[in-house]
Amino acid sequence: xxxxxxxxxxxxxxxxxxxxxxxxxxxxxxxxxxxxxxxxxxxxxxxxxxxxxxxxxxxxxxxxxxxxxxxxxxxxxxxxxxxxxxxxxxxxxxxxxxxxxxxxxxxxxxxxxxxxxxxxxxxxxxxxxxxxxxxxxxxxxxxxxxxxxxxxxxxxxxxxxxxxxxxxxxxxxxxxxxxxxxxxxxxxxxxxxxxxxxxxxxxxxxxxxxxxxxxxxxxxxxxxxxxxxxxxxxxxxxxxxxxxxxxxxxxxxxxxxxxxxxxxxxxxxxxxxxxxxxxxxxxxxxxxxxxxxxxxxxxxxxxxxxxxxxxxxxxxxxxxxxxxxxxxxxxxxxxxxxxxxxxxxxxxxxxxxxxxxxxxxxxxxxxxxxxxxxxxxxxxxxxxxxxxxxxxxxxxxxxxxxxxxxxxxxxxxxxxxxxxxxxxxxxxxxxxxxxxxxxxxxxxxxxxxxxxxxxxxxxxxxxxxxxxxxxxxxxxxxxxxxxxxxxxxxxxxxxxxxxxxxxxxxxxxxxxxxxxxxxxxxxxxxxxxxxxxxxxxxxxxxxxxxxxxxxxxxxxxxxxxxxxxxxxxxxxxxxxxxxxxxxxxxxxxxxxxxxxxxxxxxxxxx
Numbered sequence: 001x002x003x004x005x006x007x008x009x010x011x012x013x014x015x016x017x018x019x020x021x022x023x024x025x026x027x028x029x030x031x032x033x034x035x036x037x038x039x040x041x042x043x044x045x046x047x048x049x050x051x052x053x054x055x056x057x058x059x060x061x062x063x064x065x066x067x068x069x070x071x072x073x074x075x076x077x078x079x080x081x082x083x084x085x086x087x088x089x090x091x092x093x094x095x096x097x098x099x100x101x102x103x104x105x106x107x108x109x110x111x112x113x114x115x116x117x118x119x120x121x122x123x124x125x126x127x128x129x130x131x132x133x134x135x136x137x138x139x140x141x142x143x144x145x146x147x148x149x150x151x152x153x154x155x156x157x158x159x160x161x162x163x164x165x166x167x168x169x170x171x172x173x174x175x176x177x178x179x180x181x182x183x184x185x186x187x188x189x190x191x192x193x194x195x196x197x198x199x200x201x202x203x204x205x206x207x208x209x210x211x212x213x214x215x216x217x218x219x220x221x222x223x224x225x226x227x228x229x230x231x232x233x234x235x236x237x238x239x240x241x242x243x244x245x246x247x248x249x250x251x252x253x254x255x256x257x258x259x260x261x262x263x264x265x266x267x268x269x270x271x272x273x274x275x276x277x278x279x280x281x282x283x284x285x286x287x288x289x290x291x292x293x294x295x296x297x298x299x300x301x302x303x304x305x306x307x308x309x310x311x312x313x314x315x316x317x318x319x320x321x322x323x324x325x326x327x328x329x330x331x332x333x334x335x336x337x338x339x340x341x342x343x344x345x346x347x348x349x350x351x352x353x354x355x356x357x358x359x360x361x362x363x364x365x366x367x368x369x370x371x372x373x374x375x376x377x378x379x380x381x382x383x384x385x386x387x388x389x390x391x392x393x394x395x396x397x398x399x400x401x402x403x404x405x406x407x408x409x410x411x412x413x414x415x416x417x418x419x420x421x422x423x424x425x426x427x428x429x430x431x432x433x434x435x436x437x438x439x440x441x442x443x444x445x446x447x448x449x450x451x452x453x454x455x456x457x458x459x460x461x462x463x464x465x466x467x468x469x470x471x472x473x474x475x476x477x478x479x480x481x482x483x484x485x486x487x488x489x490x491x492x493x494x495x496x497x498x499x500x501x502x503x504x505x506x507x508x509x510x511x512x513x514x515x516x517x518x519x520x521x522x523x524x525x526x527x528x529x530x531x532x533x534x535x536x537x538x539x540x541x542x543x544x545x546x547x548x549x550x551x552x553x554x555x556x557x558x559x560x561x562x563x564x565x566x567x568x569x570x571x572x573x574x575x576x577x578x579x580x581x582x583x584x585x586x587x588x589x590x591x592x593x594x595x596x597x598x599x600x601x602x603x604x605x606x
Contacts (some may be wrong), residue, residue: 002028002289003036005066006102024474029054030099031472031479034108036064041159045070046179051108054543065179067104076105076117077483077525084185084526086149089166091142091174097523100480112174114166117227118158127231129253131168133287135227136260139220140283143276147184147213154180154211156219158226162415170229176352182211200233201226204267215274217279221264228253242267244490245550256286265600275438281490313605315561315571315591318370320601329369331378333392338584338592340600341366345382350394353602359395362386369417370410375432379418381407387420388536389434400434411452411459413473421447421461427512429473442478449510451492456503463488464512469509470522482525487513491541491552507564509550511538519551519564529567533560542583542591551591553580559593559603573603 004012006026012029014021016035021028029035036049045068045496053060067076086096087109097108098252117135121127127135138160146153155177162417164172202219205211222233225246229236236246244265249259260282266272329341336348345362347369348355362382370379371392380397381387387407388397401407405424412418417432417437427440445465452459457473466485469478495507506522517531518536537556543550549570559573559580578596585591591603 001037002584003038004028005030005036005049005064005104005106007104014317022557026102026585027475027477030064030101030106030108031097032424032475034062034064035328038589041177045478048177048451050111057262061113063093063109063111063176065107065177067105067107069100073100073105073481074484075555077481078181079181080105080107081483081520081525081527082179083149083151083181083526084521085525086146086151089145091138091171093174093176095526098293098480098525100478107179109176112162112164113175114163114174116159116174117161117163117223121158121162121227121230124508126251127227128251129257131282132224132228132253132257132261133172134168135224135285136220136283137280138170139175139223140217140276142173142175142278143216145212147216147276150184152211153178153219153435154182154202154206154411155198155215155383156216156223157198158223159226161223169245184213196314201538205269211601212269214269217264217273217276218266221261224261225250225265254286262285284370304488307598313570315573315603315605317573317575317601318590318604319353320512320575320599323598323600326578326581326596326598327600328581329366329407330584330592331371332584332586332592333371334373334587336587337370339369339378340594341369341382341580342381345384347380347395348377351519353600361388361395361397367406367408368410368420370412372412372416372418374412374416376413376414377432378420379410379412379420381410381420389418389430396599398434400436401428405446406509408446408448408503409450409461411450413452414454414457414460419450419452419459425457425463427461427471429476438469438476440476443467449489450494451494451508453494453496453503453506456506458494458504458506460494460508460510460522461514462492464488466512466514467493468510480506480525482520485510485512485514485518485525487515487537493541493543493550495543509541509543513537515554517541517550517562519550519567531562531567531569534558536579539560540583542585544585544589545587549585549586551583553583554591555579557597558597559583561591561593575601 002016004021006024009024011023036051040050041048047066049064051062051064052347052462076126080213087095093109099106160177162174201219201222203215206215213359229250325342325344327340327342328563331339340348345364345366347361348358361380362384364383368381376392388403390397405422407420407422409421416432420428423446425443443463445463447461447463450461459471462468468482470480490513493509493512497505508522509519510516515534519529534554540553550564553559557576561570576595582594
């Protein structure tokens with residue numbers, strides 16, 4: 001059986017394999033891939049489900065964590081973008097995907113096989129000193145890593161610590177359930193918030209809504225007291241005089257361990273360990289056979305790209321072509337030819353820097369231009385508010401949309417269908433004959449940019465308010481929103497996954513009027529790089545053929561080249577004297593740029 005995730009479903013159990021719930025009609029799977037099997041936990045505004053990945057035949061178990069959406073959900077998206085890259089760590093559950101549906105957020109994470117420490121306590125009884133030393137070493141190493149990344153877990157307890165594969169060896173303790181985690185900044189640490197966590201394990205200051213890094217240490221300490229004595233922390237504390245009674249009911253332990261536990265659970269912050277690093281040094285000093293290198297976290301999450309660096313090149317402008325009217329859009333053809341659209345509505349075909357022919361496509365400036373290699377079809381839109389579809393060899397266009405809202409972005413799908421995005425806040429899907437197939441609704445502001453994956457049925461769109469939506473083209477639904485930019489999203493590109501078995505594991509690149517560029521994991525929203533350096537809004541961006549170099553063009557008249565792997569700025573091209581309107585990489589590696597200064601330039605790296 002599968003389990004329907006719709007919050008008001010009257011009978012959630014539904015036959016396995018069904019795509020829709022037989023009781024409420026809701027779609028059962030997340031992204032047509034992840035299906036909940038049964039609830040395994042919950043409380044407050046969240047639920048946890050055991051689930052399966054329907055695309056995997058083996059090792060297909062995973063966990064779905066459901067959260068109620070608070071407000072517009074932007075704070076949660078920002079949190080996911082910040083913390084997801086931290087999970088590329090051997091002892092944290094990897095985040096597989098993120099979805100939004102029915103005013104809820106859904107995180108899909110690895111299933112960690114093995115009992116949690118609460119189950120271990122129930123099955124085998126109170127822990128001996130050797131096991132407590134192990135829990136302390138690994139727990140403090142994990143907290144040291146998380147705190148170094150400014151992340152406070154806020155819910156450390158026995159049931160959130162799992163012995164992977166049932167092993168108690170060093171390196172196998174896994175910390176799970178980050179639904180209460182919080183990114184710590186100066187403002188969030190100083191500002192009181194909501195009390196979150198399990199009451200018997202959380203620190204006094206956390207009960208008052210003000211959490212610190214030391215709060216996680218208190219929770220680890222109370223967890224150890226519970227495991228050591230078999231009694232709940234509430235049973236071990238004297239609320240009359242504020243003292244701990246655990247020593248009178250624990251088995252024999254050394255004074256060194258007792259003193260460390262007492263200091264971890266000090267209710268007074270000034271007497272508690274100030275950091276996981278300080279506590280860990282104390283543990284390693286007194287624990288027999290300890291090691292300071294039990295956990296080696298990944299230094300950064302791997303991008304879905306070859307682990308190589310772009311060559312160290314010096315970029316120079318090798319050709320400058322002066323045009324009569326500023327070029328506003330570029331589209332490259334497979335054989336290296338180029339289509340351009342200008343401010344007077346003219347469309348031109350180029351062979352290198354040689355102009356082959358020109359024709360008038362629109363009455364006013366070209367707003368968007370796209371080419372389909374499979375059908376040799378061209379799509380164009382202009383500020384005359386027309387959308388046209390035509391063949392390159394027969395430039396007599398078919399008008400798809402006339403006197404509507406301005407179409408701001410165009411892209412062709414794998415099936416050679418056309419996607420158009422417009423100021424009416426909608427995206428439209430057209431077949432190759434110009435028949436309207438579907439209208440995608442959801443944006444609350446004019447859509448300004450879009451990109452379609454060449455390897456998966458996925459589309460990303462950005463609007464004037466900085467919002468980003470990820471769509472499944474087969475299901476024709478919005479899968480998720482990504483943390484928003486501070487200004488209009490002006491340009492989007494997708495880096496395909498190198499793994500044919502996981503075509504949706506892509507990286508999305510976005511440029512904005514807030515002058516920033518972001519590289520994120522498409523399925524989770526995890527932030528790889530946040531790039532800055534332009535002095536005015538980003539207008540356009542492009543990726544080299546090998547996806548090693550990202551080029552961005554701005555209203556500040558500069559083009560910047562970045563390493564996709566490291567985020568390092570490689571070069572700044574300054575020959576243009578006005579805003580950059582369009583850029584593209586030629587198949588031979590050269591960069592093509594068009595500017596308001598009425599020039600078309602070709603750049604080459606040497």
